[in-house]
Amino acid sequence: MTALLRMEELTVVPVKSPQRKLVNQVSFVLESGKTTCVVGESGSGKSLTALSVMGLLSEQLQRIHGRVIFQGRDLASLSSEEMRGIRGKQIGMIFQEPMTSLNPVLKVGYQIGESLTEHLGLRGKALRAKVGSLLEQVGIPAERADSYPDELSGGQRQRVMIAMSIACEPAMLIADEPTTALDVTVQAQILKLLDELKTRMNMGMLFITHDFGVVADIADDVVVMFRGEIVESGPVAEVLGNPQHPYTKALLDCVPDADGKKPLKPIDYAWLTNGAHP
Ligand SMILES: Nc1ncnc2c1ncn2[C@@H]1O[C@H](COP(=O)(O)OP(=O)(O)OP(=O)(O)O)[C@@H](O)[C@H]1O
Numbered sequence: 001m002t003a004l005l006r007m008e009e010l011t012v013v014p015v016k017s018p019q020r021k022l023v024n025q026v027s028f029v030l031e032s033g034k035t036t037c038v039v040g041e042s043g044s045g046k047s048l049t050a051l052s053v054m055g056l057l058s059e060q061l062q063r064i065h066g067r068v069i070f071q072g073r074d075l076a077s078l079s080s081e082e083m084r085g086i087r088g089k090q091i092g093m094i095f096q097e098p099m100t101s102l103n104p105v106l107k108v109g110y111q112i113g114e115s116l117t118e119h120l121g122l123r124g125k126a127l128r129a130k131v132g133s134l135l136e137q138v139g140i141p142a143e144r145a146d147s148y149p150d151e152l153s154g155g156q157r158q159r160v161m162i163a164m165s166i167a168c169e170p171a172m173l174i175a176d177e178p179t180t181a182l183d184v185t186v187q188a189q190i191l192k193l194l195d196e197l198k199t200r201m202n203m204g205m206l207f208i209t210h211d212f213g214v215v216a217d218i219a220d221d222v223v224v225m226f227r228g229e230i231v232e233s234g235p236v237a238e239v240l241g242n243p244q245h246p247y248t249k250a251l252l253d254c255v256p257d258a259d260g261k262k263p264l265k266p267i268d269y270a271w272l273t274n275g276a277h278p
Pocket residue numbers: 014022040041042043044045046047048049058060061210
């Protein structure tokens with residue numbers, strides 16, 4: 001079976017100091033209908049990996065090596081116009097903070113509709129019906145299309161972002177810490193919704209998180225990143241059930257108990273660097 005996304009030895013560096021490898025030789029595969037979680041602490045290179053898939057690295061950064069093959073095509077070989085056609089249509093995206101992605105002065109229904117008009121040419125009644133149906137698919141009554149973002153709760157705003165990201169029925173969804181800003185109960189609801197949509201629409205989901213609790217809930221496969229490199233990857237049951245790398249073990253130690261009471265332990269970097277357990 002051809003993979004939906006095949007990342008081959010992706011390497012990202014700052015243009016001005018190309019010896020600093022922010023993402024170093026990262027390779028993994030994502031299949032349709034599956035979720036691959038990229039997990040690691042802040043600064044490990046997760047977001048740069050996701051942005052590379054979208055062709056959205058900032059101008060100060062460049063990919064010096066590797067390929068990003070989506071549906072059999074190397075995304076780097078596409079023009080910016082072709083890439084714009086893929087973003088939002090074949091690859092959907094959601095990010096951590098819906099308020100920064102939603103325009104506060106436009107009704108949410110209008111904002112969901114924009115990409116339907118741009119990519120699918122929908123207008124008028126057909127557009128309104130599709131927007132209503134998308135809102136209902138993410139658990140929001142259709143009439144909330146006329147609400148402004150600040151009239152919705154944080155969880156509802158993230159649901160609106162999900163509706164926007166799936167509007168064109170993309171083959172792949174990239175979710176970068178989509179639940180981090182939400183409280184635990186809402187987080188669980190959003191994860192469940194994403195998981196259901198992934199299965200129903202047979203999407204591949206690339207899910208970026210620093211939280212192994214989230215990985216346990218949602219991943220089929222997991223890629224553990226540390227300082228720009230993959231230290232461990234594989235099916236979630238294997239990586240969580242029998243972690244091999246000290247960094248994975250240390251991150252797993254940081255997961256709070258179900259009641260959320262276990263204090264977070266600081267990660268012992270000396271141990272990681274020497275390989276000797278303290
Ligand atoms: N434009 C840039 N120029 C130089 N370094 C950068 C740039 N953007 C990001 N970095 C660095 O690249 C590294 C990886 O960043 P990235 O955002 O991918 O981390 P992350 O794992 O997603 O962390 P977080 O969860 O905090 O977003 C970090 O050390 C960051 O400081």
